[in-house]
Amino acid sequence: MxxxxxxxxxxxxxxxxxxxxxxxxxxxxxxxxxxxxxxxxxxxxxxxxxxxxxxxxxxxxxxxxxxxxxxxxxxxxxxxxxxxxxxxxxxTGLPPLTHRVTAPATHVYPAPDMKQPEQASLSIGARLSVAGIEGRFARLGTGGFVPVQHIGDQPATDPVAVAERLLGTPYLWGGNSRWGIDCSGLVQAALTACDIPCPGDSDLQRADFPVADTIRRGDLLFWPGHVALAMSPDRMIHATAFAMAVIVESIPQAMARIDAAGEGPFLGIRRPPLALPATPA
The missing domain is CATH 2.30.30.40 (SH3 Domains)
Incomplete structure (x- = not known):
């Protein structure tokens, strides 16, 4: 079977x-x-x-x-x-996708006017169909307007910089948005913003990327049921239930804390492919 x-x-x-x-x-x-x-x-x-x-x-x-x-x-x-x-x-039958939300979050307004009451809120990574630009707002093909400062039509190039936009986001098991995110959700949001394909759960992520021997910026660090994104050889960013938020920690201190809590061992380093520079519009 x-x-x-x-x-x-x-x-x-x-x-x-x-x-x-x-x-x-x-x-x-x-x-x-x-x-x-x-x-x-x-x-x-x-x-x-x-x-x-x-x-x-x-x-x-x-x-x-x-x-x-x-x-x-x-x-x-x-x-x-x-x-x-x-x-x-x-x-179904919606217009083609053209942009994505690049800010941590944004609002959808009924008119190109920030003083109008917002209709909805969108998280980083939301995909949009932009039908036109009116002043400082993008008009969506599905209705409503979003600030042009909060969207982009090219992928990001640094997953760590994307993850840093989500500092302070509350921890939420299975979460994938600014209003709540977990460890693998943060990694997925950071990589997919750079057009790097990434599975949704930490065990799938660990299986998907090749092993690395030393830690560099953009590497993934794994423990049982947990993943973090290396900012440098000695600092990492992750969504953790320890703080119930997205935080930055010293890698040696985090390793010691996780070991002391009996939540280890450290499972190693994986290296996603580097993001390619965005093509000029």
């Missing part, structure tokens, strides 16, 4: 994607249908009304595999993570 990681397996107990024919048995198979997250943020759950595994931000593309009782089982396009989210959070 084939054993597949449920987090990355696009199948429920009733339906699987066509690519799994001959791999797992299900009553039916589907090519899936494309959709996009139209909610500002949504939990990706283990079951309808279940436990949060991860989160997806506004504009995330997904493949819908099954719809059941107001819930959709989906696979996220950017990292392959699967789970359930409310069907009402999804939309």
């Amino acid at each position: 084939v054993t597949l990681d449920r987090r990355l397996t696009p199948a429920t107990d009733r339906v699987a994607l066509d690519c799994l024919r001959g791999v797992i048995e299900r009553p039916s198979y589907t090519p899936g249908r494309p959709a996009r997250l139209a909610a500002w943020l949504a939990d990706l759950m283990t079951a309808p009304d279940g436990r949060r595994d991860r989160q997806v931000n506004f504009g995330a593309d997904v493949t819908v595999i099954e719809t059941r009782g107001g819930w959709c089982f989906v696979q996220a396009a950017f990292d392959g993570y699967c789970g359930w989210l409310p069907a009402a959070a999804l939309a």
Whole structure:
């Protein structure tokens, strides 16, 4: 029998994607249908009304595999993570994505006027369809306006600098936004902002990147169930339940603290590929 990681397996107990024919048995198979997250943020759950595994931000593309009782089982396009989210959070036929939120967070306004009451808030990493620029605001193809200072149409080039924008963000298990993030969510946000593909959970991240012998800026540092991003050979940034926030720590001091708490051992260093410089617009 084939054993597949449920987090990355696009199948429920009733339906699987066509690519799994001959791999797992299900009553039916589907090519899936494309959709996009139209909610500002949504939990990706283990079951309808279940436990949060991860989160997806506004504009995330997904493949819908099954719809059941107001819930959709989906696979996220950017990292392959699967789970359930409310069907009402999804939309189809939306304009092409052109930009992403680069600030830690931003507001959506009903008009290009910062004195208007905000309609919603978006986190870093949210993907946008910009239809035009009006003064200091970008007009979204999905409705509303966001400050041009908070968005970009090119990837970042330094994952550590991206992570530093999220200093002080509260810790949230399975979180992927400015309003709450966990250790692997912070790493994923930092790398994907630089167009470096990155899985959603720390064990998947550890398995995905090659081993390194010495610590340099941008390396990932692993403990059981935990990951941090090296800022230098002796400093790191991470989302930690120890502080319930994103913090900067001395690497030697963090190693000693984690060992003393019985949460070790240190599992080593992994090195994501370097981000490529952004292409001028």
